[in-house]
Amino acid sequence: MDSNLKKLSMQVNVEDLLPASEKEKEYMVKMRPSTTAFQDGVRRLKKNKVAMVSFGIIILITLASILIPMFWPYKYEAMLGITPGRPVDSSYNNLKPFEYSKTELKQIEEGEKIFPHVFGTDASGRDYFIRVVYGTRISLAVGFFASIIVLVIGLVVGSVAGYAGGMVDIIIMRIVDVIYSLPDMLMVILLASVLREPLGKALEGTVLEKIGSNIISLFIIFALLYWVSMSRLIRGQILSLREQEYVLAAQASGAKGGWVIRKHLIPNSISVIVISTALQIPNAIFTESYLSFLGLGVNAPMPSLGSLASDALNGLKSYPYRLVIPALVISLIVLSLNLFGDGLRDAFDPKLNG
Amino acid sequence: MNPKTISYIIKRLILAVFTVWVVFTLTFFIMHAVPGGPFVGEKAISKAAQEALEAKYGLDKPLSTQYFTYLNDVLHFRFGPSLKQRGRMVIDIMGDGLKTSAKLGVVAALLALVFGVVLGAGAALNRNSIPDRIIMVLTTAFVSMPSFIMGSLLLVVFAIRLHVLPANGAAAGGLILPVITLMLYPMAYITRLTRSSMLDVLGQDYIRTAKAKGVPAGKIIFGHALKNSLIPVITYFGPMLAYIVTGSLVVEQIFAVPGIGRAFVSSIINRDYMMIMGTTIVLATLIVVMNLISDILYKVVDPRITLE
Numbered sequence: 182m183d184s185n186l187k188k189l190s191m192q193v194n195v196e197d198l199l200p201a202s203e204k205e206k207e208y209m210v211k212m213r214p215s216t217t218a219f220q221d222g223v224r225r226l227k228k229n230k231v232a233m234v235s236f237g238i239i240i241l242i243t244l245a246s247i248l249i250p251m252f253w254p255y256k257y258e259a260m261l262g263i264t265p266g267r268p269v270d271s272s273y274n275n276l277k278p279f280e281y282s283k284t285e286l287k288q289i290e291e292g293e294k295i296f297p298h299v300f301g302t303d304a305s306g307r308d309y310f311i312r313v314v315y316g317t318r319i320s321l322a323v324g325f326f327a328s329i330i331v332l333v334i335g336l337v338v339g340s341v342a343g344y345a346g347g348m349v350d351i352i353i354m355r356i357v358d359v360i361y362s363l364p365d366m367l368m369v370i371l372l373a374s375v376l377r378e379p380l381g382k383a384l385e386g387t388v389l390e391k392i393g394s395n396i397i398s399l400f401i402i403f404a405l406l407y408w409v410s411m412s413r414l415i416r417g418q419i420l421s422l423r424e425q426e427y428v429l430a431a432q433a434s435g436a437k438g439g440w441v442i443r444k445h446l447i448p449n450s451i452s453v454i455v456i457s458t459a460l461q462i463p464n465a466i467f468t469e470s471y472l473s474f475l476g477l478g479v480n481a482p483m484p485s486l487g488s489l490a491s492d493a494l495n496g497l498k499s500y501p502y503r504l505v506i507p508a509l510v511i512s513l514i515v516l517s518l519n520l521f522g523d524g525l526r527d528a529f530d531p532k533l534n535g
Numbered sequence: 536m537n538p539k540t541i542s543y544i545i546k547r548l549i550l551a552v553f554t555v556w557v558v559f560t561l562t563f564f565i566m567h568a569v570p571g572g573p574f575v576g577e578k579a580i581s582k583a584a585q586e587a588l589e590a591k592y593g594l595d596k597p598l599s600t601q602y603f604t605y606l607n608d609v610l611h612f613r614f615g616p617s618l619k620q621r622g623r624m625v626i627d628i629m630g631d632g633l634k635t636s637a638k639l640g641v642v643a644a645l646l647a648l649v650f651g652v653v654l655g656a657g658a659a660l661n662r663n664s665i666p667d668r669i670i671m672v673l674t675t676a677f678v679s680m681p682s683f684i685m686g687s688l689l690l691v692v693f694a695i696r697l698h699v700l701p702a703n704g705a706a707a708g709g710l711i712l713p714v715i716t717l718m719l720y721p722m723a724y725i726t727r728l729t730r731s732s733m734l735d736v737l738g739q740d741y742i743r744t745a746k747a748k749g750v751p752a753g754k755i756i757f758g759h760a761l762k763n764s765l766i767p768v769i770t771y772f773g774p775m776l777a778y779i780v781t782g783s784l785v786v787e788q789i790f791a792v793p794g795i796g797r798a799f800v801s802s803i804i805n806r807d808y809m810m811i812m813g814t815t816i817v818l819a820t821l822i823v824v825m826n827l828i829s830d831i832l833y834k835v836v837d838p839r840i841t842l843e
Contacts (some may be wrong), residue, residue: 358550359550362550362554362826363557363558363819364558364781364819364823366777366781367558367780367781367822368561369563370784370815371811371815374803375565375566375568414616416658423722463679470683471681471709471781474785474788475784475800475803476804477801477803490687491683494687494788496791497690497691497695500696501691504688505688508688511684512679512680512684519675519678520675
């Protein structure tokens with residue numbers, strides 16, 4: 182090109198001063214597709230290795246807890262060795278991991294293939310691996326659904342208080358203050374211990390009986406006590422957002438409160454909602470396993486990681502792995518969820534971003 | 536003390552009293568919602584005992600009368616007899632338990648505070664160094680592990696595998712493991728809190744001014760930075776006590792410590808309703824009081840902070 186040869190020359194190249202052609206304009210201006218704040222946050226999240234690894238672990242554990250029981254040959258409540266009509270075969274009890282019972286050894290010699298007991302069996306002859314998997318499933322489900330309940334209630338109360346303002350706001354916030362200052366664990370234990378019987382009777386015959394009265398009482402407790410911090414957060418967000426001009430415009434066009442809240446205020450608070458829900462889930466799981474550990478959680482024979490841990494305390498000297506395994510699983514779940522929640526907060530927190 | 540602080544203190548005091556009253560009322564009505572009332576356990580009480588209880592507590596009287604009778608009793612520290620431990624009064628059981636649990640809790644709290652502040656300040660002063668990174672990883676781990684998990688793991692490792700420490704809380708030196716279990720979470724939390732708060736403080740202008748004036752590093756740290764970094768830690772006192780109370784429920788179970796937590800759990804399992812009521816009220820009051828002190832202290836220490 183001429184320009185290369187003429188680099189050292191002081192002469193001006195006329196071509197350089199002509200207006201740019203369309204092709205050159207396209208080349209110079211890099212058009213990127215516009216992204217929403219959500220996509221920005223997601224991209225930031227993906228860069229956070231710790232959060233992504235934690236997310237992977239959570240997905241792995243969740244999938245395992247859903248899929249494994251489908252093909253595992255043992256059921257969580259099946260006490261191997263107890264068949265109706267035959268004498269109790271106690272050789273199935275208290276097997277170590279990968280150990281086979283005497284009955285099973287005989288069956289293997291006869292050519293049958295017996296699936297190994299990966300974690301052994303418990304004192305009643307139940308396969309421990311499937312109990313741990315089922316316990317994980319229950320813990321995750323309880324954590325997830327309890328957080329959803331908390332989210333819905335907190336969202337409704339917080340947005341009503343924040344948007345309505347005035348007396349409604351003051352009254353709601355006073356109630357929130359009182360519930361907030363209640364020592365939650367004590368009230369949870371109290372409610373759990375009391376609701377067991379009457380709830381069990383009330384649920385007999387309904388669909389919910391299968392889930393177990395204790396889990397339902399857990400949901401009730403969560404619904405009653407844990408919505409407060411979510412509602413405070415939502416209210417704060419709404420208070421700061423409702424002075425925006427698009428709200429005024431919507432109201433001028435005749436939009437009612439519910440419409441404004443649903444279409445404008447809540448979508449703009451999504452980041453806060455997502456973060457606090459994500460951090461509420463490990464809290465719920467912890468509360469459930471805590472209650473199960475004390476004996477107030479899920480009904481037997483349904484296992485929960487907490488109840489498995491507390492049952493294991495009895496035979497601790499001989500079978501320490503029975504305690505260690507559920508302990509590690511709970512720690513892993515709670516840790517991963519916390520790390521992922523931290524990552525979400527770092528990625529989506531509007532205060533941290535410019 | 537300026538008038539705003541005083542009015543805040545009064546408001547918080549009223550809220551605290553109100554909260555305790557709410558806990559009391561909730562406990563009372565929840566207990567009476569149990570079918571059969573709080574005086575019926577699973578084992579049938581003898582007819583004579585039942586009549587005596589009914590006469591004393593006026594079970595035939597309307598609920599509101601019973602409520603005020605119980606309220607009056609509680610205010611005079613008369614919590615009634617234990618339903619399951621025959622012959623013992625609730626207040627005696629609680630008193631015995633509290634002695635052990637208080638020892639456990641106070642030691643755990645102090646250790647958590649001391650170690651937490653030291654580690655947190657050390658981490659902040661040596662930011663991004665290897666010790667700092669290690670501390671951050673460890674604290675994240677401890678903060679995520681529920682207390683009963685930590686306790687169980689410590690029990691398995693130290694008492695059973697290594698036989699270094701006793702598994703039974705009542706034995707000599709038996710409180711070491713429970714104390715360690717109970718203090719790990721608060722210590723980790725305080726470490727992180729101190730660290731981030733100190734990092735904030737160290738970035739402030741007045742620290743830079745002091746350094747520029749030639750004030751020796753030690754004086755800066757202890758005279759300025761540490762004092763101001765500790766303010767957020769004060770707000771944690773209330774929640775820390777709440778954690779220790781609820782944590783002791785499981786820790787005392789795991790290590791068989793004869794404290795109030797274990798008595799509480801047993802009373803729940805045994806449906807000893809008088810004991811449940813009394814313990815709930817006492818523990819709840821403790822937590823509310825601690826939260827109150829923590830909030831007031833915070834406001835007094837730094838009047839610049841305006842709390843909603």
